[in-house]
Amino acid sequence: MASGTVTSSEYISHHLTNLTFGSHPEHGLGFAKTAVEAAEMGFWAINVDTMLWSIGLGVLFTWLFSKVAKSVTAGVPGNTQNFVETLIEFVEDNVSSIFHHKNALIAPLALTIFVWIFLMNTMDLIPVDWIPYIAGQMGIHFMKVVPTTDINATMGMALSVFGLILYYSIKMKGLGGFLGELAFQPLGKWMLPFNLFLEIVGLLAKPISLALRLFGNMYAGEMIFILIALLPFWIQWVLSVPWAIFHILVITLQAFIFMVLTIVYMAMAHEEH
Template structure:
């Protein structure tokens, strides 16, 4: 497909661009491809787990049930190791984040030109299939986690307890403005670091795939296969890191001492 573009710059621009609805120069625009594939992969996640739940048996489990049980036990163990409060939300949230982010990451390993080419044939200017390489998607997830952190901080510690944590720690009442600034920076850094870590790794991976696709065909397979195997490790690791940090941040919000 790279040969159909006038130059390498045009090819890279096409594969790194987004199908956008609205004015690209303003805030009021939406990346349609990011939204579509995010929702689609979320639906895939729900379909797999609902199907496994309906086929659950106490006898000899099938392959799908074994797979889902392994995932649930793995995530449950991470919650037990990192979360020190009591909540019925944290484990399902952690499981959802891990599997959903993994699915949004792994679509990057599909044949690189396939879906963008199909979009091109349908007259779409851009079509990116990897939602986590869009900073809007990763920021959206991390901001949702941030709101949960703030909610549980007030819910567990109360307005008085959380206010004391904001204004009086770590240096006491005499450094109240300084304490407040430190706390604000600390809290804002949580969603920003979550979002940018995931986005940076996925975006860089996509850029490398794009550069590999520009090489002669006889070397694309060697480099592409090697990078795909390494990328599979990164894909899993980034989903795991996002999940674990979410658990840790929410555990910190539940600490009322």
């Protein structure tokens, strides 16, 4: 697909452009047909492919785990039940070692984050031309299948976690306690402006670091797959297979890091001091 009339820059640009729906200043409401149109649609445009794949994978996760939960047996478990139980035990071990408070939300939240992000990241292992080619045959101009290579998706998840951090910080410490923590820590009341600056920067850094870490690593991995796809066919297999094997570690590690940091931040929100 990178040969013929399509240049390398056009090929890369095409694979990095989302299927965007929004209002264009000149062409009105509709789907963007070029990367430039997608950029010009502005903030309120929606990346349809990101929503489609992220929600679809979320439904797959919910369906699979609920199916296993309804058919669970006390005897020798099947492969699927054994896999799900292993995941749950893995998440529970991490939660119990980090979060030392009582909150029934944390373990399910951590499990959802880990499995959902892992599924979205795993889409990066599908050859970069397969699904866009099928979409192109259906008249769909763009199709990015890895939701975590879209900063809107990773920032959305990070802001959701940030909202929970604020909610539980205020719930556990009270509004006065939360504001006092921002104003009087770590240097006391006489350094209130400096304390506020340090604490607010540290607070805002949490969602930004969560979103950018996941996005940056997955975007870079996707870019390498695209660059490999520009090479001659026989070289692609030599490079893509080792990179895909290594990338399995990356996609798992990024899901794990997002989960662990969420648990850590929620534990900090529950601390009295």
